[in-house]
Amino acid sequence: MSERPGSERIYERLMRAARREFYESVSVDPTVAGLLEKAERDGVETAWHRYLAQQPQCGFGLLGVCCRNCNMGPCRIDPFGYGPQRGVCGATADTIVARNLMRMLAAGAAAHSDHARDIVEVFKGIPEGWAKDYQIRDEEKLRGIARALGIEVEGRDALEIAREVAEVLEWEFGKPGEEPLRLVEAYAPKKRREVWRRVGIMPRAIDREITEIMHRTHMGVDADPLSLIAQGLRCALADGWSGSMMATLLSDVLFGTPRPLRATANLGVIREDAVNILVHGHNPVLSVKIAEAAEDPELSKMARDLGAEGGINVVGMCCTGNEILMRMGIPVAGNMLQQELAIATGALEAVVVDYQCIMPAIVDVASCYHTKVITTEPKAHIPGAIHVEFDKARAMETAREIVRIAVENFKNRNPERVMIPEEKCELVAGFSVEAILEALGGTLDPLADALKSGKIKGIVGIVGCVNPKVRHDHGHVTLTRELIKRDILIVGTGCWAIAMGKHGLLLPEAAEMAGPGLREVCEALGIPPALHMGSCVDCSRMLIALGALADHLGVDIPDLPAAGSAPEWMSEKAVSIGSYFVASGLLVHLGTVPPVLGSKKVVEILTERAEGLVGGRFFVEPDPVKAARVIADHIAEKRRALGWPE
């Protein structure tokens, strides 16, 4: 009997060690393990727990061979070949996989473009006079857009120009006829447009391309995987070169074109002595106003009176975090998988969300603490959240109302349940195309010379999400380190950019980790080896940069020593981004496997045949070290073809 307490202690120790291993295995971010442990102690479940509870995930879904597009189904194709090889309608695995993937792509393009639609609405509200709390901050950019669209700017004032630009851009969504999208004509390089015309994938209108995918994938319409994927590429181009592009261009006009600035990242930006407001989602129309409202002296005083000596601390998450990080220097608390952990610090008074990548689970997590989740968008309600509809006509007033809810909630914080990680890291963000040009001295020549001489071997754009299927941040950090080591300059957006910020790769000092050539260039220009270009709609900035570089060198985008990558992608938006990169002529690496392995033909089209059609193709490799090798080989090959030294 005397042995029992001892053996129980051993058992407890073993159990603790097993949990510890779990906490430490899910992420390379130093804040995650400790907060995951706290979350469990507090009875909070996270995406990692739910991911494990979902195992095994259905193989039909993983392979893309389950079809639910009509009510004769659901149908499934047996991947082992013993069972049915066709759905009730006769659709093969090839048809089903292609249809499913295109529906993902359409949803992604819809999400980006609908975000753009909301920004155009506000932008148009300025000349119309009702969007009183928004201004044209970057008139030069507005004039540039107008000129690119062929709109007369001489002798006209900003409001007049804005009115006409808004009309043209609004028309992008649903314009009739076969004419290409205006932004595509305005911004895509001529060589690219010729390819798209030849292949028959020149996008006509954003909503139309999305609608056409929904039509083609309806029961009994398009059964040919190649034809389906071609329409997917057309839809993706409508997103990249028009929908997302519009969101970026107009956000710059409304809130300022980003310029390099210093800020901090990771959960350590949450402050014990302040009212903490986390803005999470995607659209700066909301987050910028929340950040401005937090500066309101009356609300700050109210916070101090309630005992929050540090006043009001707005921090960002996901892409709206990137939007205010790169324009206002607002600290960013983390990327997508950290949304629950941020609440588990016990120190958030409010989580203010708009749309995209907001896990409905945050309401359950918040219910374990005093945190209030505030939804603001008519199209994104979450049961259990407080809904304060964000009225763009009285934006500051609504923003102040939301901030006030957070401030008043400070008194409900239980200090005993607060645990804020210490980790935060400095970063430099805000490398818009304009800022990169400025850093280069106003011309692309220094970059072109560095590429030609081989100081910089190539450029890789890394984007996208984080995903519990793979170690959080591991793919982003490893791939970036491996590539900069090989003198490859990295540009990127989204959750990648936040991961980089947290791991110190967005600092000029990180040039030490780069190869000698890239290091020299970075040190000469005072820039980091990995450049934060913005939020996920800002992948359009990379398109502009690549187009400009190709034009400058007198080549087409596929000739450039460049590639794209989404090492930890999960969202449908990433399917659209990856596809518009491919259609724009890039090799695109995917670090999580898309649901396509059920069809050899679809895999072949995406990874081989696409190159012959549009110059770009996908390749899939979860291991970031191996992926870096493939990308570096691809870049070496492109350099050889250009006659540049390897």
Place this chain on the structure above:
Amino acid sequence: MAAPPTHLEYLIYVDPERCVGCRSCEIACAVEHSASRDLFGAVLEEPRPRPRNKVVPAAGVYVPMRCMHCDPAPCVEACPTGAMKRTDEGFVVSDVERCIGCRTCLLACPFGHPTYDLTMKVVKCDHCVDRFREGLPPACVEACPTGALRYGRAEEILDMEKVRRAAEMVLGVAEAAVVYARPRRVPRSPLAELRRMYEEVRWWE
């Protein structure tokens, strides 16, 4: 008159290599053990029907785990009230009326099979004994879309298994102590390929 068939004459054959982890067998099991025996009815029932089987990821494949209907069965031996008993056909079933909820059977089971539920007490696989009596295969087998679960006369299944194992030995993919066979490449299934791709970066399993 011939004797009624017994469990010894029939086998459920589990082939993890064919399991895609869709859990159709779990749903079919819950429906079969519901009052309505109909999917759309079962989802509305209280208490909600539970599956007796469970697909678990293990050793790189998915394994649909179920009761092995052991003989002698440790759960039957361990049960203090006789609630855990054997049907005439030889299937191990639990009698909710006699179950006192001591859960000794949970500990006794070498396969982690029975589960405990407040209202239904011990819940376990009954090998769809009602269906068996009608000459039907168990619901889980019927629901399996890929043949990862198969059902038939023991002799036929074992013969089939002999043929498969023989092929594996000849192909060099199975361990064989006294047979030497030159290895030949066996095509991978797309699911096995998917699992292999994540080997380097998976944080779990």
